[in-house]
Amino acid sequence: xxxxxxxxxxxxxxxxxxxxxxxxxxxxxxxxxxxxxxxxxxxxxxxxxxxxxxxxxxxxxxxxxxxxxxxxxxxxxxxxxxxxxxxxxxxxxxxxxxxxxxxxxxxxxxxxxxxxxxxxxxxxxxxxxxxxxxxxxxxxxxxxxxxxxxxxxxxxxxxxxxxxxxxxxxxxxxxxxxxxxxxxxxxxxxxxxxxxxxxxxxxxxxxxxxxxxxxxxxxxxxxxxxxxxxxxxxxxxxxxxxxxxxxxxxxxxxxxxxxx
Amino acid sequence: xxxxxxxxxxxxxxxxxxxxxxxxxxxxxxxxxxxxxxxxxxxxxxxxxxxxxxxxxxxxxxxxxxxxxxxxxxxxxxxxxxxxxxxxxxxxxxxxxxxxxxxxxxxxxxxxxxxxxxxxxxxxxxxxxxxxxxxxxxxxxxxxxxxxxxxxxxxxxxxxxxxxxxxxxxxxxxxxxxxxxxxxxxxxxxxxxxxxxxxxxxxxxxxxxxxxxxxxxxxxxxxxxxxxxxx
Numbered sequence: 001x002x003x004x005x006x007x008x009x010x011x012x013x014x015x016x017x018x019x020x021x022x023x024x025x026x027x028x029x030x031x032x033x034x035x036x037x038x039x040x041x042x043x044x045x046x047x048x049x050x051x052x053x054x055x056x057x058x059x060x061x062x063x064x065x066x067x068x069x070x071x072x073x074x075x076x077x078x079x080x081x082x083x084x085x086x087x088x089x090x091x092x093x094x095x096x097x098x099x100x101x102x103x104x105x106x107x108x109x110x111x112x113x114x115x116x117x118x119x120x121x122x123x124x125x126x127x128x129x130x131x132x133x134x135x136x137x138x139x140x141x142x143x144x145x146x147x148x149x150x151x152x153x154x155x156x157x158x159x160x161x162x163x164x165x166x167x168x169x170x171x172x173x174x175x176x177x178x179x180x181x182x183x184x185x186x187x188x189x190x191x192x193x194x195x196x197x198x199x200x201x202x203x204x205x206x207x208x209x210x211x212x213x214x215x216x217x218x219x220x221x222x223x224x225x226x227x228x229x230x231x232x233x234x235x236x237x238x239x240x241x242x243x244x245x246x247x248x249x250x251x252x253x254x255x256x257x258x259x260x
Numbered sequence: 261x262x263x264x265x266x267x268x269x270x271x272x273x274x275x276x277x278x279x280x281x282x283x284x285x286x287x288x289x290x291x292x293x294x295x296x297x298x299x300x301x302x303x304x305x306x307x308x309x310x311x312x313x314x315x316x317x318x319x320x321x322x323x324x325x326x327x328x329x330x331x332x333x334x335x336x337x338x339x340x341x342x343x344x345x346x347x348x349x350x351x352x353x354x355x356x357x358x359x360x361x362x363x364x365x366x367x368x369x370x371x372x373x374x375x376x377x378x379x380x381x382x383x384x385x386x387x388x389x390x391x392x393x394x395x396x397x398x399x400x401x402x403x404x405x406x407x408x409x410x411x412x413x414x415x416x417x418x419x420x421x422x423x424x425x426x427x428x429x430x431x432x433x434x435x436x437x438x439x440x441x442x443x444x445x446x447x448x449x450x451x452x453x454x455x456x457x458x459x460x461x462x463x464x465x466x467x468x469x470x471x472x473x474x475x476x477x478x479x480x481x482x483x484x485x486x487x488x489x490x491x
Contacts (some may be wrong), residue, residue, distance in 0.1 A: 004359045015347055077345075084343035088310050089360045090332040177274075259312040260273070 001091040005099035012077075013107050016069050021114050024058055028121040031055040036125075055122050059115045066111040070104035071166055075183075079174045083259050093254040097246065101163055108159050150231040157238045161245075165190050168245040171252040177260070194241055201237065262321075263288050263407055263438055264309055269318030271304055271462075278304050280462040281318065286438055288406070291452055293470070293481070294442040296459035297489045302442045303340060305459070306411050309440075310337050323406075333362070336405035340412040340442075342392050344384050350395065351380035357399050369402035372428060390417045397425060401432040408439045414448060422448050447482040456481055458488060 031051050038048035078086055078096065086096060124132065140148065169190055173183025264286035271279040279301045286292060296302050307313040308320055311327035322331035344353065350373065357364045370380065376394050384392060393416045400408065413429065414422045422445075430452055433439055441449055456473055458466035465488070466473075470481060477484055 001360070007359075008356065012345065012347065081341050081343050082345055084312065084337075084339040084341065087312055088332055088335070088337050090329045091360070092329060256314060257312060258314075259307060 001089075002095045002099055005091060005095055006103060009073075009099050009103035010106075013070065013073060013103055016073075017066055017107055017111070020062060020065060024062055024114070024118050025121065027051075027055055027058055028118040031122040032125045052122075059119055059122075062115045062118075063108055063111040066108050067162070070100075070107060070163065071170075074100050074104070074167060075170055078253070079170060079179060079259075087253075087257060087259065093250045097167065097250050097253070100167070101160060101246070104163050105156075105160050108163075109156070147231070150235060154231060154235050154238070157235055157242060161238050161242045164242050164245045164249065165194065167249045168252075171249045175252070175256050175258050190245070197241075198234075198237055202233070205233065262286070263323065265319075265321045266305070267319040267321070269308070269315045269320055271301075271308065271313065272316045278462050279308075279315075282462075282464060284457070284464055284467065286407070286440065288438055289436050290454040291439045291441065292455045292457060293446070293449060293453040294440055294457050294459065295444075295446055295481075295485055298444075300459045301462040302459055303411055306337075306409055306440070306442060309409060310335065334406040336361075336400045336403040336408045338396055338400040338408075338410045338413055340415065342389070342396065344392060344396065346385040348384050349380070350378060350382050350384065353384065353395070353399065354380065357402070361403055363404040364399075365402050365404060368432065369398055372398045372402065372432070376424075390421070393417055394421070394425070397428065401428055404434050404437075406434075406437050408433055408437065410439065410441045412443055413441060414443065414445055419448075426452060446485050447480070450481040453481065458485070460489065 034044055034048045034051050038044040076082055077100075089096075120132075166187060169187035170179075170183045172186040173179050173181075176182040262285045264284075266282045266284040269279060269282045270277060282305065294302050294305065304313060308315055309322065309327065309331075311331065320327060323334065325331065348356070354366055354369055357369070358366050373380070373395070376391075376398070378387075378391065378395060378398075384395070387395070393413075397410075397413055400410070408429075410429065414425055417425060426449060429439065429441075441453070443449055450470070453470045456466065456468055456470050457464060473481060473484065479487075
């Protein structure tokens with residue numbers, strides 16, 4: 001049943017998000033075109049600056065908008081009227097939530113990648129300069145590979161964690177009459193609880209670590225490889241929080257669903 | 261055999277007691293009318309059977325088990341609101357029901373929709389409220405379920421379509437299945453009811469065979485309802 005749920009969740013999100021990619025691509029091409037004209041004709045320099053500014057805002061907004069859309073879909077699909085259908089399907093709550101988590105995470109990551117891709121299109125056009133690609137390759141070789149892997153994993157888990165924490169807030173909020181207000185309140189509470197627990201665990205570890213001062217003074221990218229231990233620790237902590245909030249969401253929607 | 265059993269079931273919303281120690285049995289092969297004024301607890305009972313609300317105390321059993329995946333396989337539920345994803349086409353909705361319900365009869369759904377002049381290519385968001393309700397009813401009645409629960413199935417449609425909808429309900433439910441219909445429009449549905457349940461202020465005030473009521477009280481169920489719940 002999970003694969004069927006995924007099919008519909010991916011379809012539903014793509015109907016909303018793909019048009020955003022299309023508009024962003026057109027804007028990237030327009031930006032590139034106007035910038036090229038501005039290089040040749042002075043009269044285009046003001047519109048070029050204006051369009052470039054809008055383009056940068058849109059690039060930043062793509063992943064943020066995707067994140068907001070995935071949360072709205074979760075709320076509409078499971079807590080509002082569509083919930084009457086979704087919660088009466090013969091599927092487990094675990095499948096419902098897992099499908100939402102996987103599809104949302106995939107789209108948020110895709111939006112990050114698309115933003116970077118559109119940035120290249122806006123700056124370099126459709127044909128990339130090969131020297132740019134070799135520069136990126138060289139940069140990646142110089143940086144500690146464990147560090148890169150941990151950064152990628154940390155980004156991934158942070159996207160999933162933020163999703164699931166908001167799911168848990170909505171699950172707790174839907175038990176009350178004013179579902180939106182209580183979801184926001186629970187969101188603030190869970191965020192602060194996470195921060196406090198993380199600090200309580202991380203601070204003593206930092207004090208006990210004699211190399212801590214060295215990390216603070218790290219200046220070059222290779223020095224940052226020293227931080228790998230901390231990244232791994234933070235990563236494991238994030239995984240634990242994510243699993244905790246995921247279980248909370250499933251349990252609350254299973255035992256305390258309140259579609260009034 | 262009992263299909264649904266309410267055992268001493270109560271439901272509170274905050275300090276308000278919406279259902280008060282309900283004891284009720286729904287048997288196989290009967291059409292039940294769940295009738296009561298606004299706020300009497302009809303929809304709350306229906307939501308509890310469908311696992312959309314949890315009881316505060318007491319128990320509900322469907323085929324001897326608590327509501328869950330197994331009960332959802334045998335219950336076909338029509339809520340009082342539109343629960344469809346408006347970005348879907350009718351054909352996508354048919355596929356959705358086919359994907360999730362093993363007992364969904366695609367042929368029957370297409371046939372019923374064609375009779376209502378609804379095409380598979382029609383977009384749900386472009387339909388009127390009444391047409392959306394008809395599409396929902398067709399989907400729900402195209403399942404071969406053991407229990408159909410219809411909350412206000414004719415509330416949003418014009419009187420001319422009501423007879424067609426009632427006919428659709430009657431001719432499309434399985435032999436041996438049961439139906440629970442909740443409505444205010446009693447005169448429209450009373451002829452199809454086998455058993456009548458009156459609920460008021462969270463309590464079952466009457467649970468009797470429809471023919472027995474007519475014989476004993478020498479009146480229609482609609483008139484009896486109006487007398488019982490006179491303001």
